[in-house]
Amino acid sequence: QVHLVESGGGSVQPGGSLKLSCAASGRTFSIYVMGWFRQSPGKERDFVATIDRIGHSTKYVDSVEGRFTISRDNVKNIVYLQMDTLNPENTAVYSCAASDRVIGTAMFSSGYDLWGPGTPVPVSS
Numbered sequence: 001q002v003h004l005v006e007s008g009g010g011s012v013q014p015g016g017s018l019k020l021s022c023a024a025s026g027r028t029f030s031i032y033v034m035g036w037f038r039q040s041p042g043k044e045r046d047f048v049a050t051i052d053r054i055g056h057s058t059k060y061v062d063s064v065e066g067r068f069t070i071s072r073d074n075v076k077n078i079v080y081l082q083m084d085t086l087n088p089e090n091t092a093v094y095s096c097a098a099s100d101r102v103i104g105t106a107m108f109s110s111g112y113d114l115w116g117p118g119t120p121v122p123v124s125s
């Protein structure tokens with residue numbers, strides 16, 4: 001199975017940008033639908049974005065539509081999350097996830113079997 005490791009998190013001021021990366025090692029990366037989720041302190045883990053196996057279809061939670069962009073590089077085995085115009089409500093630990101059993105894209109955490117450890121993104125001034 002594939003192993004996932006996120007990077008790119010860190011403190012950022014409101015209005016700033018970050019680009020998260022999720023590197024996958026192990027099985028063929030292109031068989032996996034990929035997703036980004038986040039968990040804020042004291043809250044449930046929430047869906048952020050998902051991308052299909054070939055990078056042609058993406059979906060986002062409404063609150064990040066137009067500000068966040070998910071993409072993937074099936075040669076480098078990396079999925080990215082570009083986050084622009086960040087605000088304090090985006091503060092969370094961001095985790096990537098992989099699924100080889102869903103068709104298309106997946107917006108629910110139950111659709112994913114493999115998870116990275118997460119990377120923190122604190123947004124504050």
